[in-house]
Amino acid sequence: MAQITLKALAHSYSTSPDGPQDYAIREMDHVWHQGGAYALLGPSGCGKSTLLNIISGLLTPSDGQVLFDDQVMNELPPEERNIAQVFQFPVVYDTMTVFDNLAFPLRNIGTSADKVKQRVAEVADILDLTSLLKRKAKNLTADEKQKVSMGRGLVRDDVSAILFDEPLTVIDPQLKWKLRRKLKEIHEKFNITMIYVTHDQLEASTFADKIAVMYDGQVVQFGTPRELFEVPAHTFVGYFIGSPGMNFLDVELTKSGALVNGVSFPLSQRFQAAMRRAGSRNLKIGIRPEFVEVLPESSDDTCVVEVKNTQDFGTYRILSFHFAGQNLKARIDEGQVVSGDRVHVRFPDAHLNLYVDEYRVEVGDE
Amino acid sequence: MTRSVPTTPETVRQQAAESAAKRRKRARSAPIRWRRRTLLGLYLVFVMLPIYWLLNLSFQTNSEILGSFSFWPQNFTLGNYVGIFTDANWYMGYVNSLAYVLMNMLISISVALPAAYAFSRFRFIGDKHLFFWLLTNLMAPPAVFLLPYFQLYYSVGLFDTHIAVALAHCLFNIPLAIWILEGFMSSVPKEVDETAYIDGYSFPRFFVTIFIPMIRSGIGVTLFFLFMFSWVELLLSRTLTATNAQPIASIMTRTSTASGIDWGTLAAAGVLTILPGIVVVYFVRNHIAKGFALGRT
Amino acid sequence: MNKVYNNKAWFLILPMLLLVAFSAIIPLMTVVNYSVQDVFDANTRFFTGTEWFETMLNNPTLQAALLRQFAFSFTILAIQVPLGIGIALLMPKRGWQASAVLILITLPLLIPWNVVGSIWQLFTRGDIGLMGVGIRQLGYAYNITRNPADAWATIILMDVWHWTPLIALLCYSGLRSIPDAYYQAARIDRASKWAVFRYIQLPKLTNVLVIGILLRFMHSFMIYAEPFVLTGGGPGSSTTFLSQSLTTMAIGQQDLGPSAAFSLIYFLIILLVCWVFYTAIMNMQKDNANQGGA
Numbered sequence: 001m002a003q004i005t006l007k008a009l010a011h012s013y014s015t016s017p018d019g020p021q022d023y024a025i026r027e028m029d030h031v032w033h034q035g036g037a038y039a040l041l042g043p044s045g046c047g048k049s050t051l052l053n054i055i056s057g058l059l060t061p062s063d064g065q066v067l068f069d070d071q072v073m074n075e076l077p078p079e080e081r082n083i084a085q086v087f088q089f090p091v092v093y094d095t096m097t098v099f100d101n102l103a104f105p106l107r108n109i110g111t112s113a114d115k116v117k118q119r120v121a122e123v124a125d126i127l128d129l130t131s132l133l134k135r136k137a138k139n140l141t142a143d144e145k146q147k148v149s150m151g152r153g154l155v156r157d158d159v160s161a162i163l164f165d166e167p168l169t170v171i172d173p174q175l176k177w178k179l180r181r182k183l184k185e186i187h188e189k190f191n192i193t194m195i196y197v198t199h200d201q202l203e204a205s206t207f208a209d210k211i212a213v214m215y216d217g218q219v220v221q222f223g224t225p226r227e228l229f230e231v232p233a234h235t236f237v238g239y240f241i242g243s244p245g246m247n248f249l250d251v252e253l254t255k256s257g258a259l260v261n262g263v264s265f266p267l268s269q270r271f272q273a274a275m276r277r278a279g280s281r282n283l284k285i286g287i288r289p290e291f292v293e294v295l296p297e298s299s300d301d302t303c304v305v306e307v308k309n310t311q312d313f314g315t316y317r318i319l320s321f322h323f324a325g326q327n328l329k330a331r332i333d334e335g336q337v338v339s340g341d342r343v344h345v346r347f348p349d350a351h352l353n354l355y356v357d358e359y360r361v362e363v364g365d366e
Numbered sequence: 367m368t369r370s371v372p373t374t375p376e377t378v379r380q381q382a383a384e385s386a387a388k389r390r391k392r393a394r395s396a397p398i399r400w401r402r403r404t405l406l407g408l409y410l411v412f413v414m415l416p417i418y419w420l421l422n423l424s425f426q427t428n429s430e431i432l433g434s435f436s437f438w439p440q441n442f443t444l445g446n447y448v449g450i451f452t453d454a455n456w457y458m459g460y461v462n463s464l465a466y467v468l469m470n471m472l473i474s475i476s477v478a479l480p481a482a483y484a485f486s487r488f489r490f491i492g493d494k495h496l497f498f499w500l501l502t503n504l505m506a507p508p509a510v511f512l513l514p515y516f517q518l519y520y521s522v523g524l525f526d527t528h529i530a531v532a533l534a535h536c537l538f539n540i541p542l543a544i545w546i547l548e549g550f551m552s553s554v555p556k557e558v559d560e561t562a563y564i565d566g567y568s569f570p571r572f573f574v575t576i577f578i579p580m581i582r583s584g585i586g587v588t589l590f591f592l593f594m595f596s597w598v599e600l601l602l603s604r605t606l607t608a609t610n611a612q613p614i615a616s617i618m619t620r621t622s623t624a625s626g627i628d629w630g631t632l633a634a635a636g637v638l639t640i641l642p643g644i645v646v647v648y649f650v651r652n653h654i655a656k657g658f659a660l661g662r663t
Numbered sequence: 664m665n666k667v668y669n670n671k672a673w674f675l676i677l678p679m680l681l682l683v684a685f686s687a688i689i690p691l692m693t694v695v696n697y698s699v700q701d702v703f704d705a706n707t708r709f710f711t712g713t714e715w716f717e718t719m720l721n722n723p724t725l726q727a728a729l730l731r732q733f734a735f736s737f738t739i740l741a742i743q744v745p746l747g748i749g750i751a752l753l754m755p756k757r758g759w760q761a762s763a764v765l766i767l768i769t770l771p772l773l774i775p776w777n778v779v780g781s782i783w784q785l786f787t788r789g790d791i792g793l794m795g796v797g798i799r800q801l802g803y804a805y806n807i808t809r810n811p812a813d814a815w816a817t818i819i820l821m822d823v824w825h826w827t828p829l830i831a832l833l834c835y836s837g838l839r840s841i842p843d844a845y846y847q848a849a850r851i852d853r854a855s856k857w858a859v860f861r862y863i864q865l866p867k868l869t870n871v872l873v874i875g876i877l878l879r880f881m882h883s884f885m886i887y888a889e890p891f892v893l894t895g896g897g898p899g900s901s902t903t904f905l906s907q908s909l910t911t912m913a914i915g916q917q918d919l920g921p922s923a924a925f926s927l928i929y930f931l932i933i934l935l936v937c938w939v940f941y942t943a944i945m946n947m948q949k950d951n952a953n954q955g956g957a
Contacts, residue, residue, distance in 0.1 A: 058847050078850045087847070091844050104854070152852060406750070409753075413770065413771060415786070415794075416783060416786040419786050432791065480675040480676075481675055481676045481678075481680075483675060484676050487666060487667065489669070491673075505930070506691075507905070509913075510926035510927075511690045533686060537683070598774065600777045636782060640778075643773025644770065655761070655835065659833065659839075
């Protein structure tokens with residue numbers, strides 16, 4: 001049981017890194033609290049597996065520290081860290097039975113036979129493996145094997161955290177949600193810190209209480225699924241979370257107001273003030289397609305846009321349109337009628353976000 | 367050295383393993399590291415010592431070999447080698463051996479490739495029995511076939527030709543090649559074939575341009591084994607040849623004459639039979655680590 | 664893998680079949696033919712039925728050779744398999760050392776079998792051989808032409824030298840194919856070195872070891888050239904193995920019928936042992952739901 005702290009942590013695979021591009025993990029500070037269910041979400045190559053392996057001790061970070069509670073762990077090998085890790089491809093000991101597989105971590109530290117029996121029975125029960133206990137692990141299906149590898153992490157009562165490295169990649173879709181629910185159940189029952197690496201936002205948000213979104217070797221936002229959706233702290237989060245992702249408009253501020261590619265864009269005074277304060281030319285306005293309003297008539301805060309197409313998703317439709325040469329999307333209800341190739345849209349002030357140099361800036365209330 | 371940033375969990379773990387290996391090496395106490403090296407070193411000495419001795423004797427004259435015992439040549443001489451390379455009877459032995467070995471490799475691999483493909487991809491009448499029968503040929507002691515082979519090749523007029531030995535070695539080399547190749551081919555997913563056919567490849571073109579490159583290390587290891595078993599075999603090659611196609615191995619028996627054994631020449635001839643092997647290992651060295659498991663792990 | 668049922672595959676097999684049939688079936692038929700007849704000359708022969716087989720099975724010389732053969736094969740397997748696994752575990756995994764060690768270890772496999780005999784003859788002779796002279800210097804009257812025990816020990820040492828590399832290379836290759844994830848999972852499960860060997864490495868080696876043991880058994884059972892050159896089967900007949908007995912009988916004494924019968928018996932023994940071994944291994948690997956567990 002421990003809180004995991006990453007202090008000024010950075011990692012480079014090259015022996016003499018020249019610049020930030022050589023770093024798989026750029027310098028970061030982060031705290032995983034005891035008992036939390038966390039997800040580490042990001043695209044391929046963003047460094048999430050690297051980070052996970054640094055926490056488990058399979059990799060030694062080139063800079064900074066990993067702390068469990070207040071103890072520096074950098075030099076400790078994985079076997080001394082009290083950590084369990086479940087890999088992308090299930091690792092089971094082929095020649096052993098399921099029982100022996102689950103008992104393996106306990107027997108390695110000389111646990112008494114009675115205790116082993118009791119713990120294995122307990123864990124097998126939770127994972128629905130009881131009926132398979134006497135089978136050879138070799139002949140199990142992929143999801144059963146993955147359950148066995150999870151089970152090996154769970155039987156130990158000394159683990160401070162369980163790390164999952166895209167554990168459901170090889171599992172059939174219909175079994176995925178079952179296993180995910182199982183994990184959630186286990187988490188509630190055992191109160192163990194769990195960190196779950198994935199590139200699938202749905203997987204992350206159903207499993208985790210808090211999600212760390214990684215991009216280019218950095219954690220760009222750490223928050224609840226709702227926060228990630230409503231107030232993405234970085235343009236990447238806006239773009240990566242949600243389906244479709246957030247709309248972004250490059251804006252510039254002139255004396256006559258905000259312009260997007262030379263076309264005037266209705267923006268409230270408080271936004272204009274914030275933009276003036278920003279002191280950077282890299283300014284973006286972001287809005288979720290869910291909040292873009294498509295209206296039948298024009299008013300003073302609407303824009304006329306050119307409709308490209310609509311995609312029907314059953315209960316809702318996604319409207320793609322052109323505004324000032326930029327492609328944007330809006331989500332509209334099934335019943336709403338959109339006629340003609342020109343419509344009026346409104347970008348409600350309350351749902352606009354301002355990004356300066358890709359990071360979100362609080363706009364304030366004037 | 368700059369390494370690119372890994373993009374999949376697999377590559378991350380591979381790098382983790384490498385760095386762990388490095389760290390272990392550093393952390394592993396010196397005595398353990400030295401114990402490993404010493405044990406392996408001892409074995410390598412055991413492997414090299416007889417070969418070194420052969421080399422040592424090959425650079426000595428017979429009088430030195432018999433007269434004084436020394437760990438290295440006192441009067442270094444190339445005389446034994448010169449003797450071999452100036453006597454056509456001697457060096458033709460090498461030519462003969464290499465000739466039938468290469469013929470055998472060529473014949474074996476070219477009939478074994480399609481056959482192994484058939485076994486790995488199709489079911490057909492008698493497939494299992496046929497495969498089993500092939501393997502039994504691996505287990506046939508050459509000694510059993512000496513006399514019938516002699517009669518057979520004599521009656522078809524092939525006695526004392528290279529091709530006779532090459533064909534005789536097919537007895538065990540073709541089954542061996544099929545067995546090894548079948549393992550490699552079965553580890554190539556069948557979808558590869560199907561995709562190629564959908565893309566409009568004919569079977570021969572698919573086989574040569576796509577399939578064969580995919581099992582390169584398998585073919586490398588197969589050729590290694592074909593060379594090995596044909597090159598080292600004595601009994602059949604000696605029985606099926608007289609003078610024109612006599613292999614080096616049987617010419618070497620000439621070193622024992624009425625006046626005693628010509629140790630120096632024997633040693634030099636022995637050294638020369640090792641050289642082709644070194645060339646072959648050098649070529650396949652990168653395939654050995656992967657390919658030697660014969661596709662069966 | 665699901666194989667397609669297609670009899671056209673026979674066309675792919677056909678060239679191979681013709682060649683192997685030419686090298687295997689015709690000669691084998693000849694052997695079978697001889698084994699049931701008594702041949703005096705090209706025109707005079709009698710059908711003898713199983714007479715030659717009975718004679719051969721009751722021949723004490725051959726029985727002794729067969730016993731020696733089994734003793735030899737099992738001894739070298741008992742040494743080579745553990746030694747080969749050990750060496751495979753010791754071999755470096757990366758870098759130029761790995762290549763260098765691979766090449767050195769592979770060398771003995773590619774030396775013609777009679778040259779292997781010659782090398783060991785040169786190496787072990789009491790007058791000019793490094794090992795022979797060395798052992799005598801230590802005070803032991805080492806002599807492979809007089810003392811059967813010395814001859815045996817030397818032949819076994821030679822075979823270990825010659826063939827352990829095959830087992831080592833097979834195992835090395837098998838070890839290389841184990842994904843890193845297994846070792847990492849084992850570290851996280853805090854497995855001891857022994858546990859890693861017993862539950863990760865050894866299971867992965869089973870397949871290559873089966874291949875290695877089968878190949879080694881077959882070839883050791885057919886061994887001819889090496890002992891023939893090194894000891895000539897002596898002293899006495901203490902290192903005369905089956906192949907040598909057979910060639911002496913077939914070529915030296917021209918006893919066609921008996922040697923043909925002997926050939927077939929010889930062949931069948933090898934087949935039988937390989938089959939029994941293979942079946943036993945396959946049965947061991949089957950999942951038996953009633954076994955195991957705790």
